[in-house]
Amino acid sequence: MENRTLTCISCPLGCDLEAEVVGDTVTVTGNRCDKGVAYAKAEILNPQRVVTSNILVEGGICPLVSVKTSAPIPKGLIGNMIQELKNMKIRAPIRIGQILIRNLLGTGIDVIATREVETCPAGE
Numbered sequence: 705m706e707n708r709t710l711t712c713i714s715c716p717l718g719c720d721l722e723a724e725v726v727g728d729t730v731t732v733t734g735n736r737c738d739k740g741v742a743y744a745k746a747e748i749l750n751p752q753r754v755v756t757s758n759i760l761v762e763g764g765i766c767p768l769v770s771v772k773t774s775a776p777i778p779k780g781l782i783g784n785m786i787q788e789l790k791n792m793k794i795r796a797p798i799r800i801g802q803i804l805i806r807n808l809l810g811t812g813i814d815v816i817a818t819r820e821v822e823t824c825p826a827g828e
């Protein structure tokens with residue numbers, strides 16, 4: 705058995721949660737509503753995050769484009785994702801919302817651009 709304390713971030717009240725974990729069973733107290741239970745279970749059993757980062761750009765007016773995942777990914781994959789992004793270069797122009805990586809690490813989730821990068825008039 706393991707005891708965990710968490711703060712629910714599902715609404716501004718920020719309830720302090722106490723969770724008792726036995727295998728895959730999570731018992732939650734301190735929540736004012738059911739969302740707190742769902743939040744604690746997800747955070748303990750399968751934590752996920754929307755990840756933001758940058759990718760190098762070739763031939764653009766700036767050297768980086770900001771990106772994010774199209775949905776939360778498992779926290780355990782974040783390191784692999786960052787490594788994959790470090791090894792990439794994307795050719796300008798890039799549009800907001802453009803999919804730069806499809807099906808990231810087999811998750812079915814994409815990496816999308818969150819800013820525009822125009823082509824550099826000088827070419828590089």
Ligand code: SF4
Binds near residue numbers: 716
């Ligand atoms: S448990 Fe319910 S009331 Fe408390 S922070 Fe989470 S969503 Fe808000």
